[in-house]
Amino acid sequence: MTNIPHLPILRLGRPYESLEHYKVKDHRTGDVKAVVSSVNSGIIKKDLQKISASRAALNKFTVAQLIKMSAKAGDLFLHGTLPLGDKGHTQSPQQYLETLGLTSGLPHVMVRRNMAKVHYALTHLGEILNGLSRGLDLSVLDHGYGEQFGTKLSFCPTTQALGLVMPSNSPAVNSLWLPAIALKTPVIIKPGKEEPWTPYRLIQAFIAAGVPAEAFGFYPTDHEGAGVILKTCGRALIFGDKNTMAQYAHNPAIQLHGPGWSKILIGDDCVEHWRDYLDVMVASISDNGGRSCINASSIVVPKHAAEIAEALAKRLGPVEPTRADDEQARLSGFANVKMAEHIDAQIEDELKTPGAVDVTARHRHGPRKVVFEGGTYLRPTIVLCDTFKHPLAHKEYLFPYASVVQVPQREMLHQIGYSLAVSAITKDAAFIGELQAFPEIERLNLGPVSTMSISWDQPHEGNMFEFLWKRRSIERAW
Amino acid sequence: MPIPTVSPELVAKAKAELDKHLLEIIQWHFSPETGCPYWLDWAKKNFDPRKEITKFEDMMKFGHFADESLRDLQPEVWVPAQFKGKPFNIFETGGTTGMPKQRIGWNDYKVDYSEFSEKITDAHFPRGGAWLMMGPTGPRRLRLAIEHLANVRGSSCYFIDLDPRFVKKVISAKQFDVAKSYMEHVVDQAVTILKHRKVSGLFTTPKLLEALAEKINLYDIGIRGVFVGGTSMTPQYVRFLVEELLENKIGFYPTYGNTLMGLAASVPLVPEDNFSITYYAPQPRAVLRVVNPDKTNETVAYGEWGRAELTTLTKEFFMPRFLERDEVIRRAPRPPYAWDGVGDVRPFGAMQKTIVEGVY
Numbered sequence: 001m002t003n004i005p006h007l008p009i010l011r012l013g014r015p016y017e018s019l020e021h022y023k024v025k026d027h028r029t030g031d032v033k034a035v036v037s038s039v040n041s042g043i044i045k046k047d048l049q050k051i052s053a054s055r056a057a058l059n060k061f062t063v064a065q066l067i068k069m070s071a072k073a074g075d076l077f078l079h080g081t082l083p084l085g086d087k088g089h090t091q092s093p094q095q096y097l098e099t100l101g102l103t104s105g106l107p108h109v110m111v112r113r114n115m116a117k118v119h120y121a122l123t124h125l126g127e128i129l130n131g132l133s134r135g136l137d138l139s140v141l142d143h144g145y146g147e148q149f150g151t152k153l154s155f156c157p158t159t160q161a162l163g164l165v166m167p168s169n170s171p172a173v174n175s176l177w178l179p180a181i182a183l184k185t186p187v188i189i190k191p192g193k194e195e196p197w198t199p200y201r202l203i204q205a206f207i208a209a210g211v212p213a214e215a216f217g218f219y220p221t222d223h224e225g226a227g228v229i230l231k232t233c234g235r236a237l238i239f240g241d242k243n244t245m246a247q248y249a250h251n252p253a254i255q256l257h258g259p260g261w262s263k264i265l266i267g268d269d270c271v272e273h274w275r276d277y278l279d280v281m282v283a284s285i286s287d288n289g290g291r292s293c294i295n296a297s298s299i300v301v302p303k304h305a306a307e308i309a310e311a312l313a314k315r316l317g318p319v320e321p322t323r324a325d326d327e328q329a330r331l332s333g334f335a336n337v338k339m340a341e342h343i344d345a346q347i348e349d350e351l352k353t354p355g356a357v358d359v360t361a362r363h364r365h366g367p368r369k370v371v372f373e374g375g376t377y378l379r380p381t382i383v384l385c386d387t388f389k390h391p392l393a394h395k396e397y398l399f400p401y402a403s404v405v406q407v408p409q410r411e412m413l414h415q416i417g418y419s420l421a422v423s424a425i426t427k428d429a430a431f432i433g434e435l436q437a438f439p440e441i442e443r444l445n446l447g448p449v450s451t452m453s454i455s456w457d458q459p460h461e462g463n464m465f466e467f468l469w470k471r472r473s474i475e476r477a478w
Numbered sequence: 479m480p481i482p483t484v485s486p487e488l489v490a491k492a493k494a495e496l497d498k499h500l501l502e503i504i505q506w507h508f509s510p511e512t513g514c515p516y517w518l519d520w521a522k523k524n525f526d527p528r529k530e531i532t533k534f535e536d537m538m539k540f541g542h543f544a545d546e547s548l549r550d551l552q553p554e555v556w557v558p559a560q561f562k563g564k565p566f567n568i569f570e571t572g573g574t575t576g577m578p579k580q581r582i583g584w585n586d587y588k589v590d591y592s593e594f595s596e597k598i599t600d601a602h603f604p605r606g607g608a609w610l611m612m613g614p615t616g617p618r619r620l621r622l623a624i625e626h627l628a629n630v631r632g633s634s635c636y637f638i639d640l641d642p643r644f645v646k647k648v649i650s651a652k653q654f655d656v657a658k659s660y661m662e663h664v665v666d667q668a669v670t671i672l673k674h675r676k677v678s679g680l681f682t683t684p685k686l687l688e689a690l691a692e693k694i695n696l697y698d699i700g701i702r703g704v705f706v707g708g709t710s711m712t713p714q715y716v717r718f719l720v721e722e723l724l725e726n727k728i729g730f731y732p733t734y735g736n737t738l739m740g741l742a743a744s745v746p747l748v749p750e751d752n753f754s755i756t757y758y759a760p761q762p763r764a765v766l767r768v769v770n771p772d773k774t775n776e777t778v779a780y781g782e783w784g785r786a787e788l789t790t791l792t793k794e795f796f797m798p799r800f801l802e803r804d805e806v807i808r809r810a811p812r813p814p815y816a817w818d819g820v821g822d823v824r825p826f827g828a829m830q831k832t833i834v835e836g837v838y
Binding site: 040 | 712714718722723752753
């Protein structure tokens with residue numbers, strides 16, 4: 001057995017070692033932590049021709065049985081030692097945590113929180129599906145039809161498989177696809193290049209819990225292969241930047257998970273008490289290392305913008321990189337150093353446009369981009385912008401970054417644009433009414449709630465049940 | 479089974495044959511009674527190779543052939559005196575934008591492909607069984623060459639054209655939908671032929687082969703041998719073609735070639751190759767060296783990447799030391815070839831920049 005694990009392609013359960021590999025490395029030292037097989041798009045196309053057999057394998061179980069298996073998989077994911085690759089390696093939860101930390105730059109405390117989220121999602125799938133399906137008796141999916149709420153019901157699958165083009169930034173995003181298995185839908189996953197660990201471990205947990213291996217495709221691949229997954233699976237999820245989103249914007253079969261541009265809005269009625277909400281603002285900007293699409297990237301206030309920016313800068317500016325195992329760690333390292341360099345350079349460049357100040361600069365006592373124990377980090381940055389027209393007012397980056405923009409309350413909804421999550425700190429009924437009617441907000445939190453707050457049964461983007469099953473009308477003569 | 483090797487005696491014998499052939503070709507192209515205007519004129523301005531070239535190593539005295547002259551000059555300057563008055567074929571390469579490069583010829587392609595016919599088996603390309611060529615036809619040498627190859631084996635050939643100039647143009651303009659639609663148009667025509675005619679041999683490019691196999695099962699439709707050429711193929715891609723598309727049942731014959739060289743055949747794969755293909759030039763008519771890109775007089779060591787340098791030595795065409803747009807691994811002689819081979823061909827600079835190879 002070699003020292004370095006090899007993650008094979010999982011061709012609907014069948015391990016396949018490719019002649020092409022890439023290495024997943026420690027973001028600080030460059031040490032190789034895994035070798036990952038990579039395949040061309042043709043192999044994925046070939047396998048997808050046989051996807052009906054994978055679906056049939058899941059169909060042998062009821063939804064209730066698959067929910068139980070998912071719960072068991074959740075426990076195995078959190079506590080179990082699971083196979084890692086095809087060379088005889090295994091991975092304990094601690095090894096998973098440490099390796100993921102080394103290769104993604106996430107400190108252990110954040111990996112642990114992400115593990116807990118995944119575990120929660122898997123062990124509460126019954127409740128989550130109840131929320132997603134609005135209380136449907138899920139045995140209707142087993143039989144294809146039934147009666148509930150005093151009416152006949154029938155559902156049919158929208159697809160043979162769910163394709164996933166995953167990112168590398170945060171392991172908990174895998175929670176999004178977890179309901180697919182209980183919903184009898186095989187998954188075809190292209191893992192993020194720097195984060196094959198979580199999808200691979202989840203697949204192993206499901207298999208160990210009794211879910212047929214045929215239900216899982218694990219295909220590290222190139223851009224063309226990702227395109228095949230997106231276009232061929234019938235239903236797919238993609239994570240990416242604004243440009244990636246634009247390519248698939250009008251395809252209802254592809255659910256897009258792009259930048260969130262999440263925000264905190266404070267109303268006229270609450271802004272004088274802004275100090276009371278500082279903790280919520282700090283948490284919204286910086287939890288999970290600022291890597292989530294529901295991290296706040298703008299604070300929008302009708303007055304006191306400069307003071308609020310200064311207060312945030314005082315709290316966040318001094319935050320420094322720490323050792324990965326520091327329980328107080330708040331920053332994630334960049335596995336892709338070039339990305340950190342690009343972000344840092346872009347911010348510096350855009351600060352040259354008049355109307356914006358990096359308020360954190362004077363509290364940071366050093367550059368934004370720093371190297372700590374070999375890893376590259378970006379330290380928190382709060383930019384006070386005169387208007388939303390400034391290029392830095394509407395930016396989202398993979399580290400704790402936010403703009404603070406002063407906008408009259410009556411103008412806010414005209415200026416904020418799309419927001420995945422908005423926490424509106426106001427008790428003004430009229431303003432709340434406007435917010436509720438505003439279609440460009442996916443998840444609305446009212447009051448001092450962190451934008452990072454999520455409800456598994458009320459997804460902030462995309463309902464997996466509605467994505468994978470659709471209701472049809474039915475009439476039976478016998 | 480280890481990768482077979484060639485004895486030093488056979489390598490020396492092949493080298494002696496190459497030197498002998500080289501002297502004959504030099505004599506031919508640089509003598510006024512047999513040579514062509516281009517090289518005779520060149521000798522007046524540079525040196526007389528008949529006096530200075532006695533063995534292949536002396537070819538370093540030539541600089542690298544500037545293929546622009548194949549574009550800028552009229553084809554008549556390449557007609558050897560002994561061929562004067564005989565109509566020639568004009569074969570083109572390049573030409574995505576502007577004037578293509580042209581090589582003229584009479585019989586060379588027949589020699590190359592008659593020889594190649596001996597390297598493919600009757601089991602994979604049954605004598606008399608029809609062929610289909612799906613790929614760049616038009617003004618290319620390949621068009622006549624494939625038909626000749628089929629004819630030599632008592633077969634006829636159907637043709638589906640793919641215009642690589644158009645494909646390159648639309649891909650460079652990022653019109654990927656147009657490229658895809660054009661490829662489908664080409665493949666659909668091939669499917670139609672295969673569904674309505676009995677065809678057992680196929681020539682195509684790797685990408686078109688993949689696209690074709692998505693629409694039909696090649697073995698079930700009657701294909702028994704596939705001969706491919708064109709773009710680079712990584713070992714994993716070769717494995718994909720052999721195992722997944724050809725299902726280890728259809729013979730696979732990758733070749734490396736172009737209008738200027740002819741055809742370099744590959745040796746049959748053995749498990750130790752790990753699907754890495756090695757091609758051997760049709761020496762002594764063409765010689766491939768794998769040179770250090772920065773010092774092109776030097777070859778790289780076996781197993782190392784270098785740039786392909788081609789010398790063509792026929793009575794119809796003399797071309798010394800042309801630097802190909804490909805990088806390759808230098809491979810040792812291997813039966814039945816007692817000279818260097820080139821492996822894992824890919825576009826020169828492929829690791830540094832994106833190359834437009836398109837669908838062919």
